[in-house]
Amino acid sequence: MRARIDAGLEGLGAADRQIAGARASVGARGARAELERERLTRARIDTDVLRGTLEGVDVQAAIIDLQKTMVTLQAAQASFTRLSQLSLFDLLR
Structure with a gap:
């Protein structure tokens, strides 16, 4: 048991x-x-x-800001291209 x-x-x-x-x-x-x-x-x-x-986000304002940035970038690229083609003789003239 x-x-x-x-x-x-x-x-x-x-x-x-x-x-x-x-x-x-x-x-x-x-x-x-x-x-x-x-x-x-x-x-x-x-x-x-x-x-x-x-x-x-205000889409129109964002597009305008983007376009401003792109214009600034294009201007910077164009000026860099011109400056990079200069030589010391060009600066002395």
Whole structure:
């Protein structure tokens, strides 16, 4: 009789350890899921901020600024081309 009780208690102990292991596994998965949810929330917020920045751009003003920059670049390139063709004799004249 005592052997049967001991075997039953051993079975209950093994079942208890198995349940504890399953709980730990579920807890770890839950923690990972929570971290992933927080990461996705931060990514969504960052995306919303970026979208707001992009949508808030005045397209006409941006195009005008780009054209001004391109004209300045072209002028700088043209003057560099002229200056690079000069020699010391040209400067002495």
